[in-house]
Amino acid sequence: MNEEQVFTDTIAKDQRIEPRDWMPDGYRKTMIRQIAQHAHSEIIGMQPEGEWITRAPSLRRKAILLAKVQDEAGHGLYLYSAAETLGADRGDLTRRLIEGRQKYSSIFNYPTLSFADVGVIGWLVDGAAICNQVPLCRSSYGPYGRAMIRICKEESFHQRQGYELLMTMMGGTPAQREMVQDSVNRWWWPSLMMFGPPDDQSPNSAQSMAWKIKRHSNDELRQRFVDMSVPQAEALGVTLPDPELTWNADRGHYDFGTPDWDELKRVISGDGPCNSLRIENRRRADEDGAWVREAAAAHAAKKAGVAA
């Protein structure tokens, strides 16, 4: 068998591709793009909730939120590490993010206007992320699949702390309940958009399915998320802002309305409510941290010189 046959055969047998294996250039490029985009999403994803750490209503909520945002940083680092096994360079990926040459999830371009948003992000945004990510644990690229297993374990904490936070607020004053409903109204549709464009407008999907780096279509995962979320919304006592949302006994699924795909296109192409703020913060953090990275490297070089 030649290299390409070994690659195809490995995928066909549902085995994993590992870093030093031969792989087609397209596979390598697609994996780097997918992993980098995911890593960037985790890192940018620290910002919307991070804004609430200093304003958390109790020490308990503050400690939880701090741990959660630290997890997002950790997830970003697992993923950059996986991207590096393909020959990508971490510094280069960060620069591509800052220069707008690589993307991150559209969801993080929406603002967090109240503390209820921390709960709704945990419940809906992390819930949607879990739907997307659980099948990725079986990605044909070994290092990515292994990073996803670690990430999925931790996402469960994220979703549960969010839902618990919302249950607490729903048991509070009418104003607190309104705050939760308002937050659900703002985040529901952007959460549905997290699964990407509808299947008939998703050009790269077929190749990604064949390579087993994508296991379910965008619309399948979106449906799964809606079916999961409806009973959770009922238990919480909030209304999902979609008049077309109804149980369809024939399909055994909920029918739901169509997200505003023009909005998704606008947000992805840079014209969302917070795009420039997110990138500006990332650029500043990178610049502000430069002297620390240089000082640590200088210290290490000096110590190595003394030891030698």
Add this chain to the structure above:
Amino acid sequence: MSDDVKHEWPLFEVFVRAKRGLNHVHVGSLRAADHQMALHHARDLYTRRNEGVSIWVVRSDDVAASGPGDKDAFFAPSGDKMYRHPTYYAIPDSVPHI
């Protein structure tokens, strides 16, 4: 990737012993200025939830590895030495404890 980007910190591989009595297992990699910093980063990155009781870090460029192309030279010979396996030997069912 572009040649002008030089990452200022080297790459380290991280191994974690989940509990006493088990081997250290590779869990991933990270960037750090030196070994001491790599250990601290490994603790923050890979053991936030009691995942381990001991950590090793090794500079990635110090790892020597067999390549996928070496598969036959390294691993094929074990395939024709079936007599190394206990199941190679036929023992009657009537013989106990063997």
